[in-house]
Amino acid sequence: MSSIFKDFFNMGKADRPGGEVIYTNEVLADTSQQKLRAIVSGRVQGVGFRFSTKQAADELGIKGIVRNEPDGTVYTEAVGSEDQLSAFVEALRKGPSPASQVDKVVVTYDEKIEEKANFSQVN
Template sequence: MSSLFKDFFNKGKDNESSGEVIYTNDPLEGTDTQKLRAEISGRVQGVGFRFTTKQAADELGVTGIVRNESDGTVYVEAQGSEEQLSRFVEALRKGPSPSANVDKVVVTYDENVEEKTNFSQAN
C-alpha cells in the first residue's frame, strides 16, 4: 500500500501550478526566524494538499500548521529562516499535491504567528 501512495505523490514532482504569489509585506527585520501566514486558493481541498504541505514543511525544517477553511482555501502559518520559508512558499505555489491547482498564494509576514515545535495538520 505504501508504494501506491509513493507513486501518487511522486507524480506531483513534475506537476507545477502556474499560480501567483502575492506578498503583502516584507520579511521581518532584525530576526533570524521569520513567521508568516499564507492563504492558498484554487483546487486545494480534497486533493491531498494539507498532507503534502506537511511533507514539504518537514523536508525543509519549517514548523507551523495547515488547515482547510470553510471558503475553500487552505490556511498556513509557518516559521523558519527566510531561505526555508522562501522555498516553502514556492512549494505551496507549485502545489505540492499532484491533483492540486493553485491559483494564488497570499503571504503576510507576521511576528504574532504562534511559535510551533513541529508542523501539523488541523481539521
Template sequence: MSSIFNDFFNKGKNSESDGEIVFANDPLKNTTTQKIRADISGRVQGVGFRFSTKQAADELGVTGIVKNEPDGTVYVEAVGKEEQIKDFIERLRKGPSPAADVDKVVVTYDEKIEEKSNFSQAN
C-alpha cells in the first residue's frame, strides 16, 4: 500500500506548474538562516498539499509549519539555509501534491518568524 502513496506523492516532485512566485521583499541580510512566510493560492486545499509540503520540508531539512486558511489558501512559515529555502519555494510553486494547481506563491522574508524544531501541519 505504501508504494501507491509513494507513487502519488513522487509525481508532484517533477510536475510543471505555471504558478507565479511573488517576492514581497528581499532575503534577510547578514545571516545564513532565511525565514519566510508564504501564502499559496490556487487549488491547494483538499488535495494533499499540507501533507506533501511537510514531506518536501522534511526532505530538504526545512523547519516550520503549514496550515489551511479559511479563504482557501495555504499558509507556510519556513526556516532554513538560503539554498534549502530556494528549493522549498520552488516545490511550493510546483505544488508538492500532484493534485494541486498553484496559481501564486507570495513570499515574505520575516526575521520575526520563530524557529521550530521540525516541520508540522496545523489544522
C-alpha cells in the first residue's frame, strides 16, 4: 500500500480507544496456522471497513474473507500465525477504516474454517 493510503488509514487511530475484544474460546491447537472468525459491531458498514480490513489482512499476510451481515455487523474469517492474527484482531478493534467506530469484536477460534488462497471481500 502506498504511503498516502497508509497515512489516510492510520489517520486518528492512535487517539481512538477501540472496541472491546471478547474471545469465546482459546487457541485450539499449537500449530503454525490458526483459524478464527470475528464479528465486529459498531459503525462498520458503509464506511470502508471491509476494504480497509482487506488491506490490513494483505499487509499482514492473512488469508480469509470479510463480508457485511444483514444485522449491521461485519463478519470475517482469518487464517495465519498467532502473531499475524493478534495484529489483525488489534486492527479490527481499532477500526481499520478512519470513518469506522468499533464497539465490539467477538473472536472465536475455529479449526473448521476453510483456508482460502488469499483474503477477499465477499459482498
